[in-house]
Amino acid sequence: MEDAVAASSLRRVYERKRKDAVVALDDLTLSIARNEIHGLLGPNGAGKTTLVKILSTVLLPSGGSAAVLGHDVVAETKVVRSLVGLVLGGDRGLYDRLSARRNLLFWGALYKLDARTVRRRADALLERVGLAERADDPVERFSRGMRQRLHLARGLLHEPRVLFLDEPTSGLDPVAAVAFRRLVLELRDEGRTFLLATHDMDEATALCDRVSLIDRGRLLLTDDTAGVGRVLGDRECVDFVHEDGALAEALGVLSFVTDVERLDGRWRVHTADRDGARRVLAWLVERDVLTARHAQPTLEEVYLRTVGDRGMRV
Numbered sequence: 001m002e003d004a005v006a007a008s009s010l011r012r013v014y015e016r017k018r019k020d021a022v023v024a025l026d027d028l029t030l031s032i033a034r035n036e037i038h039g040l041l042g043p044n045g046a047g048k049t050t051l052v053k054i055l056s057t058v059l060l061p062s063g064g065s066a067a068v069l070g071h072d073v074v075a076e077t078k079v080v081r082s083l084v085g086l087v088l089g090g091d092r093g094l095y096d097r098l099s100a101r102r103n104l105l106f107w108g109a110l111y112k113l114d115a116r117t118v119r120r121r122a123d124a125l126l127e128r129v130g131l132a133e134r135a136d137d138p139v140e141r142f143s144r145g146m147r148q149r150l151h152l153a154r155g156l157l158h159e160p161r162v163l164f165l166d167e168p169t170s171g172l173d174p175v176a177a178v179a180f181r182r183l184v185l186e187l188r189d190e191g192r193t194f195l196l197a198t199h200d201m202d203e204a205t206a207l208c209d210r211v212s213l214i215d216r217g218r219l220l221l222t223d224d225t226a227g228v229g230r231v232l233g234d235r236e237c238v239d240f241v242h243e244d245g246a247l248a249e250a251l252g253v254l255s256f257v258t259d260v261e262r263l264d265g266r267w268r269v270h271t272a273d274r275d276g277a278r279r280v281l282a283w284l285v286e287r288d289v290l291t292a293r294h295a296q297p298t299l300e301e302v303y304l305r306t307v308g309d310r311g312m313r314v
């Protein structure tokens with residue numbers, strides 16, 4: 001059976017007037033199995049949105065190819081559009097003055113769905129995402145979490161089998177984020193496939209079966225959650241400044257320390273979890289090192305470490 005998504009040597013270059021072109025995707029090959037929740041992690045400008053736009057036929061690739069459930073995104077645009085749903089985050093794409101229900105009806109009309117079908121589906125979806133009681137309120141009165149749920153309902157209206165979510169829980173409070181994630185898991189259990197672009201590593205761990213890390217348009221690695229867990233588990237760090245290298249060496253052999261590295265002018269101690277970081281801080285304070293502070297490496301640093309560990313080239 002073909003994959004839900006298969007991108008092969010995908011390339012996208014944005015030409016710019018009087019400036020160098022930007023290579024947003026560079027030879028990117030990626031496959032997503034049916035029924036998988038696949039996370040796409042990367043720093044700003046990594047190429048996540050570009051990839052999602054190409055896969056949802058909004059943008060043409062400059063090279064390579066991509067298919068959704070075996071259908072080419074360039075040659076079979078119409079079929080692909082019926083198969084995929086795009087759920088954007090934030091304020092994009094909703095009409096504030098219209099009610100939640102009217103937003104869905106409007107969207108259904110754009111998809112040329114039959115009016116009765118749209119009404120039926122809209123009501124069912126509003127119920128599903130917990131907005132039935134607010135269905136007739138204008139969206140401008142909605143909280144961010146409610147908007148996100150409406151975005152999801154909108155993305156589901158034409159019953160797509162593959163959903164692309166771009167930063168779906170950014171800006172949501174933790175309770176709303178958990179509710180949203182639960183909904184995604186339910187939808188997956190019904191047989192849908194998800195590609196979830198996010199900056200949020202906790203979200204990726206909570207939801208995804210596999211995760212791809214991309215940076216500067218290139219795929220750095222694809223791994224299952226256990227593998228990602230190893231990457232993410234290395235997120236708790238303590239930074240400190242000290243002249244004496246022997247101290248760093250002594251730290252390096254402690255059971256709760258995974259690594260100690262020298263970063264411009266300071267030491268960075270890596271631990272598996274927050275408890276480890278706490279123990280490192282206590283250990284340093286006991287030795288009068290008062291410059292120590294809890295730190296979290298940026299995603300890029302995590303990439304570099306992971307990629308370095310695997311001997312890949314960045």
Ligand SMILES: Nc1ncnc2c1ncn2[C@@H]1O[C@H](COP(=O)(O)OP(=O)(O)OP(=O)(O)O)[C@@H](O)[C@H]1O
Binds near residue numbers: 014043047051
């Ligand atoms: N229309 C455009 N014209 C020129 N450059 C663009 C255009 N759209 C995106 N880019 C550039 O392409 C690169 C990839 O952008 P993209 O939006 O795909 O990244 P992203 O991973 O989604 O980032 P973010 O997390 O900030 O949304 C960036 O360098 C960006 O500046």
